[in-house]
Amino acid sequence: MKEISRVMLAKGGPFIGLILVIVLFSIPAETREFFLTYNNFKIIFTQTVIVAIGALGMTMIIVSGGIDLSVGSSIALTSVAGAQLIQRGWAPIPVLLAMVAVGALIGLLNGTAIAGLRMTPFIITLGTLGVARGSAKWMADNQTVNYDSSPINGWMTTADPFGHALPAGVWVALGLAVLTAILLRKTVFGRHVFALGSNEATARLCGIATTRLKVAIYTLAGAFFGLAGLFQLSRLRQGDPTVAVGLELDIIASVIIGGASLSGGVGTILGSMIGALIMAVLRNGSQQMGWPTYFQEIIIGLVIIVAVFLDRLRQGRQA
Amino acid sequence: MKEISRVMLAKGGPFIGLILVIVLFSIPAETREFFLTYNNFKIIFTQTVIVAIGALGMTMIIVSGGIDLSVGSSIALTSVAGAQLIQRGWAPIPVLLAMVAVGALIGLLNGTAIAGLRMTPFIITLGTLGVARGSAKWMADNQTVNYDSSPINGWMTTADPFGHALPAGVWVALGLAVLTAILLRKTVFGRHVFALGSNEATARLCGIATTRLKVAIYTLAGAFFGLAGLFQLSRLRQGDPTVAVGLELDIIASVIIGGASLSGGVGTILGSMIGALIMAVLRNGSQQMGWPTYFQEIIIGLVIIVAVFLDRLRQGRQA
């Protein structure tokens, strides 16, 4: 019972938020028939994939008490790298692995600088944000990287837009979400991530190798960001060095709306996924309603503040 | 003597950086004759004005241990508001005052939420970022706001482009920089800002009304952002709700390059101004050299990391 009420408190907020948002858009009869359809949700899920996969990595980082501002740039860089490999005739699976590796490499650099030089994650990743973005444009020679065709192009779309099949990307995101949730909940690694974010000194005294752990977290998260880059590539069918500018803020917002705390030690994968979905539903729904784009921006901004305010109330209760 | 060497350590870094960057671009004979001219520096100064004025407010915030991500949006919002007032026939000075007031109002909201609800500045201002940007687009009806003509248009340019006069905006930025430096160095308010950022618990214990102080800091900084919006308006001669996206990162980077620390209590106006200049010179110079834009991004990213690493070494030395 207590377990359940604890889960409700921790995840109920975002979940109720999601339901609320969906109900909101289902009320007007004129949009309901479009909005509340399997097909529309198929589109929403597909649009959530990139933010969701990014949020998997970001959840780990934020739970461990860190932050990563370089996600958008990492996605751009890996998508360019991937496009160039496809140009050279690489097969999909090697391209996938290479892109994940590139993302992990950026994460490794971030993690090493943060843990090794003991510098604040905010500033290191602000630097990486510029370096990775610039490198992406450099590699792409300041242009989009186009290739003839690749099976990767089909991973974010389905043959029949009104059929029932979901694109591969959605399944991958779902599968990874489950795996990451298990990783965080059920393994020693995950337990240590929470301990690190909750109380770094205690983690060290209890024998956790905090430096190595941080490097591992940023590297693993980087791998996720590389994968997000792959799906970005698949969506645009080109490597675009200017893509995903500011996406880090969307991703961070998803994680925060999902109940994680920027001071570390708190956060769930399920919450972050719901956070990402809330934002995608808000975007899709307000378009279906014919609301202007600025409405979405205002609402998402307010949702962030309110979500965190509720979070603070919750924490206040605990203390 | 010791004082001087301390100042050199604290501010020498950025200053040497600026000199280095200028020398770098002055070496190639082909660009030297264009780059190292009074007129080119006039352009650089003019291009620095908006970031510089933003950096004045941001320096106060960062010295006090906070952060503000909503600057770019605030600038867009105030520039739209200003353009609409001009449309209605307001005279320049009332427009100026109104824009500063709008900026201050956004700051007041940020400050109240941060201090009153005790929420982290990062998340509050991330929310405001969306809300202000959306509101700007809303007010502008998702279009640029054009007006016939206004004396404000002349504030960021001079009658004779090859004359020696500098645009009004440069003088205003310069004057405000001096005033803000004095405010931070010589007044009770300024010393309290440092105390707050250095150790909030100590500040409270020593009788500083920290809540009120925070609200004051964000409000004053907001007024600066409103003024930056005015000069943005003057430059574009139109209110553009999509302007200055991501400018907050440039501004934060300037302040950090200038020697401020995100953990608070450290930072100088002179340093931040030099930081802003370094970035403008990097942009201008690399364009003169015909370098691609990605080079600038990479270099600025590296400059941030290196600057902060040196900062950490300096702090490490103290401990």
Add this chain to the structure above:
Amino acid sequence: TYQIAVIPKGTTHEFWKSIHAGAHKARMELATQGIMVNVIWKGPLKEDDREQQVQVVENFIGRRVDGMVLAPLDRRALVGPVETAARGKIPVVIIDSGLATDKIASFVSTDNREGGRIAGRNLGKLLGGKGNVVMLRLQVGSASTEEREEGFLEVMKKDFPGIRLLSTDQHGGATRDTAKRVSENLLSRFGREVNGIFTCNESTTAGMLLALRDAGLAGKVKLVGFDSGETLNAGLKSGDIAGLVVQNPLNMGYLGVKTVVAVIRGEKVPAQIDTGVGFVTKENFNDPAMADIVNPPLAKYLK
């Protein structure tokens, strides 16, 4: 009622306002024929973000609109969603800027390459066949402006060997602010030697105009731009802009909607429709023939 989505590249340029007006012109005209059309106007959230435009198109597929009129931000990035729409039997008419797929109902646009050529010929003539020229590009991947740029360069190289091209590889970016900064820095470098400038759309022209004025070069350097708008028209009248290649965006929006409705109703439409370009200068600015283009009656159609 047919639900027709019209998706511009952005919403803040005046060029798109004309397209919007044109779409409504078509709606009104069709209504008189008893064909009811609902125009849904929606730009991407971030103006130069391909991913955002992809999402907008997808959401309209989800909404099952009857047809779409799209000005793609990128000739390839939008291929995916447009092909998806085609598979879902939603016709898409492409306007303004090309798309690298044959799954479209029709392509309604200016002949951009020809527009670039016109700009080149006129600038060459204005300079008397000699001098130094700078060309400012918009951004990578935008098909319409790239064709203009190519057309311009083609004419310059072929017909005007006496003209030297100082800089042709800088991108002004999507907003007036970025364009102005790049222009300033270019003028700081080349301001003393440049005689003529070509800019390839509204925002780069506006940015360059502001930079020229600030540098005291307005009127001295021949600026040939593309598109019209309040700021640009004023520049033309004051002599700061030598000439503008103008498209007919009103007509583009109009024909876009008309075409897509025709497709929905099972009529045959041509694969490519040219909406025409012209060249305005101070002299012919007040010609009645130009009036609809340089001063489109926006108010008449937009409420």
Add this chain to the structure above:
Amino acid sequence: MSDVRLRLTAIQKSFGATRALKSVSLEIAPGEVHAIIGENGAGKSTLMKILSGAYGADAGTMNLSGVPYLPENPHDARLKGVAMIYQELNLALHLSAQENILLGAESARAGWIDRKTSRERAQAALSQLGHEGLDLDRLAGDFSIAEQQIIEIARALLISPQVLIMDEPTSSLTQADTEKLFATIARLRARGVSIIYISHFLEECRLIADRYTVLKDGETVGSGEMAGASLDHIVTLMTGREVKDLYPRTAHPMGAVVLEVKAVASKPRLRQATLQLRAGEIFGLGGLIGAGRTDLLRAIFGLDDLAAGEVCILGAPTRAVGPKNRWGQGVGFLSENRKEEGLMLNQTITDNLTLTKLGAFGRMGWVNGARQEAVAQRWVGELRVKCRDAGQLIGELSGGNQQKVALARLLEHPARIFLLDEPTRGIDVGSKAQIYQLVSELAAAGKAVVVVSSYLPELLGMCDTIGVMCRGELTAVRPRAEWSETEIMRAATGSAG
């Protein structure tokens, strides 16, 4: 002793200029409970942290069960059978009780946490403590301090240690929990576990310890069988020192009552305190760590909200609370925790020294830097603060010198009532006398002073009246003449009467 589980020989440890341990030797047998006794700062915690692998020793050798023992880190020490309960609580508050108990020693197969085994092990550890009822799934942050302490102890027991170190485990436990803990200790002893037990509650030590060692200023000054030792003897070993000439006194007649504290209580530890302070009086507060002395000062100063009672300043109950108002009402406070709540480490001496009265260095919000600097220079000279000049950053000073600056800030402030929490912590003997002189002069000038100190000679040497706090209550307030060190110690450990 023939059978030795753990032997420490001539252990030394310095932190920068501070010699925390000069030379400490210790021997403990299996199944022995060994009490380590000493004043605050004697080096007990440092010694134990060396034992548990949190610090490395500068010199000396350690032997565990006959083999050299050199733990690389706390994890390594736990693997070798040495577990420690730290003086400061060490919990990840966002994790559950079970997760905290198992932290760093999770039951896992190939990286996967084995829930069932984990639960059983955590449950077993708690059962040993007689707390099998504790909800394993609740977040650590939701427990009371006492329960959190139980969780920490359970974590230490988890690995079935050969040597178990407890650094003041009972400072936050209730009487009942303490008894349960003692039962556990008895059981562990019977199983042959060696227990090192640090506590300021001497009665406790006598109750459970077999042997004791007294540390003083980083050296072993005595050890022996607990059974034969008298408490007075141990207290003398701990504290005994000449005091006479260290405490210069200036005659200071007492005036009217300026501060009245009526049955005040506040969270977390202050249960009830009543006192009266007169102008010209120096009031000393004695007691052990966690006795609530700091809480009392914080409550008076308005830093914490009152749970009960009332504070009257100059005869009137005060409505306006909070530090800002207190400074305005002429009350000044020196925090015991200078790093977290006293100094701005990355600011200059001048800025630190003048923070409370910046407005006085100029008019209308301006700060006259020259006058500020002059005041700082004067104090730097007077208190012989070792520094380059008043513009040096505080963080670059030694701890004692930092403390001098914090104190100088208060002395410079034109206050009527001074609340000093451990004012001489970390200050060298020579300067101490000078500070006593200054405090005495304050009193002579009609100011009222409350001094919290854990250093008994200081209390006895400088105060007119002394109150002793014990577990959150101000129990005994008497004129100085009626106190002796042993008396205070007895009152503080709750063994008076």
